[in-house]
Amino acid sequence: MPAIQTDGLTKRYGHDVYAVSDLSLTVEEGEVFGFLGPNGAGKSTTIDLLMDFVRPSSGSATVLGYDVQEEAGAVHERVGILPDGYSLYHRLSGRKHVEYAIALKESDDDPDDILERVGLDPDAAARPARTYSKGMSQRLALGMALVGDPDVLILDEPSSGLDPDGIRDIRELARSHADDGGTVFFSSHILSQVEAVCDRVGILSNGRLVAIDTIDGLRDAVGTGATIALVVDAAPSGVDLTDIPGVADVTVTDGVVSATCTEPSSKVEFVDRVRDGGSTVLDIETHEASLEDLFSAYTRPADGRLVVEVDQ
Numbered sequence: 373m374p375a376i377q378t379d380g381l382t383k384r385y386g387h388d389v390y391a392v393s394d395l396s397l398t399v400e401e402g403e404v405f406g407f408l409g410p411n412g413a414g415k416s417t418t419i420d421l422l423m424d425f426v427r428p429s430s431g432s433a434t435v436l437g438y439d440v441q442e443e444a445g446a447v448h449e450r451v452g453i454l455p456d457g458y459s460l461y462h463r464l465s466g467r468k469h470v471e472y473a474i475a476l477k478e479s480d481d482d483p484d485d486i487l488e489r490v491g492l493d494p495d496a497a498a499r500p501a502r503t504y505s506k507g508m509s510q511r512l513a514l515g516m517a518l519v520g521d522p523d524v525l526i527l528d529e530p531s532s533g534l535d536p537d538g539i540r541d542i543r544e545l546a547r548s549h550a551d552d553g554g555t556v557f558f559s560s561h562i563l564s565q566v567e568a569v570c571d572r573v574g575i576l577s578n579g580r581l582v583a584i585d586t587i588d589g590l591r592d593a594v595g596t597g598a599t600i601a602l603v604v605d606a607a608p609s610g611v612d613l614t615d616i617p618g619v620a621d622v623t624v625t626d627g628v629v630s631a632t633c634t635e636p637s638s639k640v641e642f643v644d645r646v647r648d649g650g651s652t653v654l655d656i657e658t659h660e661a662s663l664e665d666l667f668s669a670y671t672r673p674a675d676g677r678l679v680v681e682v683d684q
């Protein structure tokens with residue numbers, strides 16, 4: 373049974389704002405699924421729809437087989453959520469927050485275990501939440517989401533406000549939750565934060581799902597290659613630079629010979645071929661397509677095509 377399944381899920385505000393548009397996706401149990409998209413793409417709205425915090429204009433969704441509208445109670449019992457824009461009770465201590473979440477979920481969790489898992493030490497946990505930094509608040513909200521060992525953990529921008537240690541902790545927590553058989557739905561607008569931990573990612577742009585695959589699969593689909601630029605004393609002559617396997621987009625201008633290389637080994641052959649053409653190579657610059665280039669390729673298509681923006 374899928375952990376999360378949506379079918380044509382759509383949320384329209386007013387006449388023409390489609391926050392989520394015809395979204396159909398399946399997240400399997402035991403997966404860490406990265407839900408990616410730039411600001412305003414519709415990630416939080418999708419999560420609100422899954423939790424029945426807002427109602428869809430059309431389409432449907434299930435979580436662990438339960439219809440999110442008809443059986444919202446059953447969904448809430450099995451889901452732990454770190455929402456975007458959660459709020460804390462300023463006068464209550466961190467520990468009281470966790471105790472409250474335990475009572476609400478009728479769980480027998482030990483509050484100290486939960487606080488330790490999210491890295492809030494007893495002193496910090498005893499302080500009122502108004503004294504917390506953004507990162508500490510985020511850790512506390514995450515702890516509340518973990519109460520009751522939920523089957524599905526929904527994390528909306530969980531890394532926001534966290535330092536590098538905190539970001540790593542979130543990743544480890546997500547991974548161990550999935551390794552124990554749980555499912556993690558991890559929303560972020562920063563690709564590199566989900567790359568290390570997610571089994572698959574879905575990319576949302578303007579409310580629409582524009583890609584769903586593993587990170588490697590997405591890279592292959594967009595064909596992100598590296599660019600290579602050789603500074604030469606003179607243009608090569610008498611050689612064909614365009615028939616090297618894995619080399620494309622060859623240009624020769626003002627003492628610079630450049631190309632896109634989809635195979636790492638093709639760079640060496642490209643350099644050799646330029647030398648065979650009588651040129652002395654004075655300098656070599658290469659640029660690997662970054663994850664952010666990949667993200668841009670899916671979220672900022674030009675002329676309806678998928679393009680990778682690569683600086684030279």
Ligand SMILES: Nc1ncnc2c1ncn2[C@@H]1O[C@H](COP(=O)(O)OP(=O)(O)OP(=O)(O)O)[C@@H](O)[C@H]1O
Nearest residue numbers: 385389391409410411412413414415416417418561
């Ligand atoms: N209550 C609302 N009324 C009108 N428009 C809304 C409402 N809620 C969301 N929207 C619009 O729906 C779109 C999607 O918003 P949403 O908050 O789901 O995006 P997001 O991907 O979570 O963005 P972010 O990364 O900035 O949190 C945006 O254009 C937003 O302005």
